[in-house]
Amino acid sequence: MAKENVLNIMQEILGEGDIEALKELVEETILPLIKFRAEREKKIANREIAEMHRLEEEL
Numbered sequence: 377m378a379k380e381n382v383l384n385i386m387q388e389i390l391g392e393g394d395i396e397a398l399k400e401l402v403e404e405t406i407l408p409l410i411k412f413r414a415e416r417e418k419k420i421a422n423r424e425i426a427e428m429h430r431l432e433e434e435l
Contacts, residue, residue, distance in 0.1 A: 387395050 390398065
């Protein structure tokens, strides 16, 4: 389903003010968690890559 269709359906059910409140809630709570998780995964991947390079050099 297209983004516009989802927004239209949500707007019909919730109303405009509720959509904005939901958007704000997502931006303030969920997005920071996603960014935190992505950064953590990136750090783990970088450590693993560094370890692989170190092991390659030992060979």
